Amino acid sequence: MTTIKDSVHDYIELDPTAEALLDTAPMQRLREVRQLSTVQFVYPSANHTRFEHSLGVYHLASRAVDRLDLEPDLADRLRAAALVHDVGHGPFGHQTEPAIERHLGRHHDEIDWLLERTELGDVLAERGLDPTAIAATVDGRGPLGELVSGALDVDRMDYLVRDAHHTGVPYGTIDHARLLHNLRIVDGELAVEEDTVATAESALIARTLMNATVYRHHVSRIAGAMIDRASERLLADGVLEPAEFTRLTDAQLLATFEEYGPTADVSRRLRERELYKRAIWARRETVPDRFVGPDYDRTRALERDIAAEAGVDPDAVILDSPSDGTSPESRARIVVDGDVRRLADRSSLVAGLDACAREMWRLGVYAPADHLEAVREAAASVLEIEAEVVH
Amino acid sequence: MTTIKDSVHDYIELDPTAEALLDTAPMQRLREVRQLSTVQFVYPSANHTRFEHSLGVYHLASRAVDRLDLEPDLADRLRAAALVHDVGHGPFGHQTEPAIERHLGRHHDEIDWLLERTELGDVLAERGLDPTAIAATVDGRGPLGELVSGALDVDRMDYLVRDAHHTGVPYGTIDHARLLHNLRIVDGELAVEEDTVATAESALIARTLMNATVYRHHVSRIAGAMIDRASERLLADGVLEPAEFTRLTDAQLLATFEEYGPTADVSRRLRERELYKRAIWARRETVPDRFVGPDYDRTRALERDIAAEAGVDPDAVILDSPSDGTSPESRARIVVDGDVRRLADRSSLVAGLDACAREMWRLGVYAPADHLEAVREAAASVLEIEAEVVH
Amino acid sequence: MTTIKDSVHDYIELDPTAEALLDTAPMQRLREVRQLSTVQFVYPSANHTRFEHSLGVYHLASRAVDRLDLEPDLADRLRAAALVHDVGHGPFGHQTEPAIERHLGRHHDEIDWLLERTELGDVLAERGLDPTAIAATVDGRGPLGELVSGALDVDRMDYLVRDAHHTGVPYGTIDHARLLHNLRIVDGELAVEEDTVATAESALIARTLMNATVYRHHVSRIAGAMIDRASERLLADGVLEPAEFTRLTDAQLLATFEEYGPTADVSRRLRERELYKRAIWARRETVPDRFVGPDYDRTRALERDIAAEAGVDPDAVILDSPSDGTSPESRARIVVDGDVRRLADRSSLVAGLDACAREMWRLGVYAPADHLEAVREAAASVLEIEAEVVH
């Protein structure tokens, strides 16, 4: 067995299928896609990649599969799905997801095409593994698909710990060893024993706190929104085919921005970290309901209205209205005296954390430093909110 | 400056007063008092002492004092108070607190007598430090006393991290560097800036999860209850004077149990880890309100009733009904746009965590393994609750 | 399977034999014997016990046994031996070893008597395990005994990492996962593959540096020498039977010192950390060869001579002349192209480290603070060395 050293899980042992999958171009590409994309603009140490994360998810899946003592075929499928679960990600991961979905109509978890039309398919075929079943597993469907994508999946168990290790933020340290140790299968579905409730809660808490301090930091969101707008431009203008776009690395996307006039400024700003600033940063209760959530057409129309009112170029205004948070972990299944319940029903924390997520929600309007005041006033007027001053 | 290496904070620099205080018998005694008393029966690595914890609290206080740029006299007082804050603890810390309070009428934070009548007083006098002011500070009173004992004190900041390091449980990792960095004084009281709310919440969360998995683990509570009953016996029978009792180390208390007939069995059971077991482990909602909380006389009467009904010796029944949890951190002061608010008002998590603490509350009835069934039935009848089976 | 949380290895799974062995009084006693005995006088966090260390050694042995895919009987024996390998230690571990050997003629690794005459024997018998074979394994004899006591044993792998974790000193972090992963059996003996040489060297280095900064720190040696002298007194005066002495905990030995007049002062000094100081601290090259090494009778005669010359009580002089260091790891077997070599033959570091150990060697003469000058002059004269001034 080949062994790989990992900064989070120490030694990771690869089965032969995993080794062959790793050796393919789609997997190797993940070495050049940062796990936390634009978070490195806030936390300079956050340079870990989707490649090492994929190894970590594979490792946790292997341990879960051993623990649950699954039959070999299912075990093979789960391990393979864990390893390839992120190959569908475009450059800068989640930041280009909406643009890809608009132009390709495909979510990053739908990877049937990758498993069929690339080297990955050859590797799976040689070993008698069914690409369709693996793609379904990555999407959380089929037997124990929830281990890879579900309420308490190994994806989240890895990224919470790994993101904490690399940002230096101490909140992500869930006790995955204990969670894995206490996994059970009840009626064909995953569950944990009741006395693991505190551990399951800790995963939920870790994500809530990581959201607050890392994942939703405004600087990262601003850089992400800039990438989203420039990506949209590239795709709308036909500079790149959507399928081609999806296969770029982070650096290749920046290079493409650089070479195309209308997006060159975004490239320069990202390279020199001369990002847009917050003109508006508004709490949920101050924002009219009809402006909440990432509706693309509405967002664009509002940006144009704000730009017009402020007398600036439309590219100088970015509106960022996230969806309301939900907590997938709250659906985790807990075994209580032989009965299966949801974590939300057993844990008094879940409601508090959901409220907490709502509390942290912000609508942002971003603009270059030299148009900040004009955009702030215009946005406050168009969005009918009080302009909050942020420092 | 003398420097001491610490497993949690790395190097701790001692000012001359701290060095002199450390050199006294009351401080050196803390080397032989485990920080987590009976938790080592569940987490065998939890052998850290109140001595190293005291150094850690001193270290955090020093950093806070530097950060806040306090005038020298107040800084000296706070540092000294931080260092000696635990000298009042009896053997096995919190486990002997109720017995000491019953017989001495004194809480472990009331340490005036120690600062006046021991070497500690000489050290303070030589340096012109006022014992009364320091004793008040340890009790959370006086200028910035809350830094040592308050909603977000350095005591808690140290023990959450230290207890996590030594148990191996990952929940205690609050970001004390960030908390300290963001401390402010507003109207003479401590507060943190609004964008530290997530960090303040994390301290609250850490304590809630540490309660669930470490501090209130039933095995630790059982051993603690056994120590409480035996201590009561020693004191009630006049084997030791209360003041003498308070100055024992953990091991000296065990040796005293061993030498006195009526408590010898408890000593043997603790040494061989042959602890009582749970006969009853009941949730809050199943317990009549009148049986909730650690009322001493009521508890003793109920134990006798249960023993009588079960036909066993009164010493074979221990009833453990903790008080309802409260969360001191929820009172932490947060500065929002120049105004001071309570964390409970700014954080949607606080209510969830309070509910969570209630959820984890349990009434326990403990008995030797060979009387378990008899005691369970008797206790269920006397306490009017359904006997829950625990494994 | 029962699982125990450990601060170093995270979760440790116990097989049923291990669980039964743990439940015996001789194993539970190890909860009250500090792994690093007097090191806590220098590193206040070093309060971990031989109990948690025993669990760690068991854990590493289990992993090695799985890795090597041994047949069940041998695997059982090695695991059991790993768990009980320290039951023979007296109070304060290595510090009372010489006194025990003088009076009992038995080394702490000779534990046949414990495995035959205590509960441990019953547990082994019930499970068909041979106490003699296990005692031999603890002593490094018999099939793969070297896994428990040998050039690269799991004992050392655990303690180097654990002692580093608890002192806060960063030198002990050897890569035991890699060492275990690369263990092989060649001709019935353990060996590691050639590309693990750097890892094997790191174990040797870790021990050398831990010796320099932790294990041989003069404050720890002084406290240890004080315990050795007082223990000798107790045994020589017949206050305790040697066998009884061996079974004490650290605290029980201190209590015994306290109760016996001639050793009461040592007890007080240890409790209040009022230790002897260094009168002499001499390098190897300044000390005549005939005074090197821990010869008991010679040491005592020299102490008397020094005391007489200084005009102080014989108890006021302690001479501490350690043996020259040797490095067991240098005998580790390395597989090079199929041939087995010794680490010393493959590693250019070994000679350097041996020289380094010689460099750190010191002869110490210790005395109470108020006799320091007199003892220094007398000792320099009696030992024919230049008195080096230490600060």
Place this chain on the structure above:
Amino acid sequence: MTTIKDSVHDYIELDPTAEALLDTAPMQRLREVRQLSTVQFVYPSANHTRFEHSLGVYHLASRAVDRLDLEPDLADRLRAAALVHDVGHGPFGHQTEPAIERHLGRHHDEIDWLLERTELGDVLAERGLDPTAIAATVDGRGPLGELVSGALDVDRMDYLVRDAHHTGVPYGTIDHARLLHNLRIVDGELAVEEDTVATAESALIARTLMNATVYRHHVSRIAGAMIDRASERLLADGVLEPAEFTRLTDAQLLATFEEYGPTADVSRRLRERELYKRAIWARRETVPDRFVGPDYDRTRALERDIAAEAGVDPDAVILDSPSDGTSPESRARIVVDGDVRRLADRSSLVAGLDACAREMWRLGVYAPADHLEAVREAAASVLEIEAEVVH
């Protein structure tokens, strides 16, 4: 003060000059230059950048400067030099150094031009800092320049710990807190107190072991040698100006390889991790002296000879003959009883470590997998060495 969170040093506080320097394009570029360049092909977690390392070096320099209580001008210069010390690095850091030196005649530590002709110069000028003095400091010259580049510099203190954190290899954990704490200035030069010798040795050891397991891993060297050859081609063929080449990021260099026919294959091989393999991996004693060391012309001639004898394209042979190691730390100054000595004179380890470095030296000949046998035989013949088989 602006504070940045770092995964290694926790919080790093930036003075205003540092903040302004960070905001320049040359510093921001370091976000896209991996600290360990090709090591990520072996350790997938090794994706940290020269940007975060620069912050770390700045942080340690700040602490040293505070500790040594330097006068403000010198302190400012040392902090600034620490922050910018790596701006001179080309893409893939050390891997393109030889090519840059051949074509530009400039070492990466010579950064006068950068400090004069880029935004960095403007920032320094505004604050009255002398670019020439800072450039000298980066090169280890001038007052306390050795703090930035010397026997025990803060550069090495940061990278050993950071590289260990990110590879997961435990050898880099030197105790920089203790080293910094014990820095002294003696006769205008840095020194450490004698009792810090073990800590200074540990830095030397850490580098030796990191060399063995990380920095000189053959897979990293192979990828590095491939980059060196392709870079030489780009520069020799005039595809890029040397000055332009120096300013590329890692990804931009790969993209340039991709676009230029003769280097396109190297780009593909790096992206898909289809690296050359070892045809020869020879110990120092088997290699004739005249073939030792990185002489460029000789190396190229030998490659051509080997290729001719093997009947393969010259690009299919890479010869890698490193220089013999030296240990800069051995020159560290130690204060012994007021006199200054070199670490090499005080430490018995230094000679052992130097021998150890020689032991790890290897000459490598690398080739594509399909020419491996032919190249091995040809190289063994041309280089007059026995072909060692590597697996």
